[in-house]
Amino acid sequence: MIVARLELEERALESVLGRTSPVLKLGIAFGWLIALAFTYDVRPPAVIALAALVAGVTLGRVSAGRLAAGLAPLWLMALGIGLFNALFSGSNTAPGAVIVLALGPLHVSAAGVAAGVGLAARVVAIAAVGVVFAQTTDATALADALVVQAHAPERFAYGALAAYQAVPRLAEQLVTLRQARRIRGLRSTWHPRMLVGLLVLAIRHGDRLALAMDARGFGSGTRSRYRDVRWSVLDAWVLAGAAVVLALAVLVSRL
Numbered sequence: 437m438i439v440a441r442l443e444l445e446e447r448a449l450e451s452v453l454g455r456t457s458p459v460l461k462l463g464i465a466f467g468w469l470i471a472l473a474f475t476y477d478v479r480p481p482a483v484i485a486l487a488a489l490v491a492g493v494t495l496g497r498v499s500a501g502r503l504a505a506g507l508a509p510l511w512l513m514a515l516g517i518g519l520f521n522a523l524f525s526g527s528n529t530a531p532g533a534v535i536v537l538a539l540g541p542l543h544v545s546a547a548g549v550a551a552g553v554g555l556a557a558r559v560v561a562i563a564a565v566g567v568v569f570a571q572t573t574d575a576t577a578l579a580d581a582l583v584v585q586a587h588a589p590e591r592f593a594y595g596a597l598a599a600y601q602a603v604p605r606l607a608e609q610l611v612t613l614r615q616a617r618r619i620r621g622l623r624s625t626w627h628p629r630m631l632v633g634l635l636v637l638a639i640r641h642g643d644r645l646a647l648a649m650d651a652r653g654f655g656s657g658t659r660s661r662y663r664d665v666r667w668s669v670l671d672a673w674v675l676a677g678a679a680v681v682l683a684l685a686v687l688v689s690r691l
Contacts, residue, residue: 438566441648443634444571444572444574445497445499445571445638447497447570448496448497448498448571449572449574450497451495451496451497451498451572452495452496452670452674453491453492453495453496453568454497454573454574455530455570455668455670456617456670456671456674456684457585457665457667457668457671458573458574458576458578458579458581458582459564459581459582459585459586459639460674460675461569461572461573461674462473462578463568464674464675464678465566465569466552467567467678467682467686468484468565468678468682469561469562469565471682471685472484472558473558475554475689475690476550476551476554476555477554477559478550478553478554479685479689479691480685480688481558481561481685482561483561483685483688484554484561484564484565484681484682484685485557485561485563485565486556487559487684488561488564488565489503489564489568490569490570491559491568491573491677492564493580494565494569496568496572497573498568498571498572499576502571503567503568503571506567506570506571507539507563507564508560510560510566510567511560511563513563513569514552514557514559514560514563515558517554517555517556518552518553518555518556518557518558518559519552519556520552520643521548521551521552521555521556522544522552522553522658523542523544523547523548523552525544525545525548525551525552525581527548528542535651544666548596561602570629574599575597575601576597577665579593579596579597580662580663580665581595584661585665585667586663586665591649592599594649595645595649597627598645601642602645605641605691606634606638606641609637610634613633613634614629617630626679630676640648645681651670
């Protein structure tokens, strides 16, 4: 199986969220996720997840099918995490705990179920925000915005971009290594030697990338920019909307 980047839809990149500053969207995502870390209630994550999905479909113009495809494995992970924490929560053995399910020696309390559901809801919210961000943000635009607007080091921003773009290349090289083993009459299934070969190829690619960045003067001083990244009125409106969603999530948790 080959790992490949999922190409973004043109309409998503030209949408309201697509034209919003990637740095601002990243800051909003971190702000929402930090707020979720201080609550075990299921309602704030539900509000944020619903707001992210609605914004992705309406403001981001991302099709529901693409959102569902991106969220499916993450939601299964959320279900597993919530179930595990509900079954093995420390509150299940607390004195006076209200037991709602007994499976032999394993007892599940109401507090344990609440904790598991709350944690699963937070994972769902994180997955929803992350998928919408990924579907409406071009990786190159994100690197440019990090350098210009967030003043991140160029070597870090563009190095991370190059590493992201190298993942499909490494996947293709892994397929090539497996085919080479098959031609030599060896088993094409997973083998530790394939990992060594892939590591050598990754080191060579990183070395060529470092030389190319040095040749172009990354990190050597002031540079001209190919793309002019600026803050806009649209960014202010998106930030205001994100603040309203966060305030609503906090208000719901206090009802």
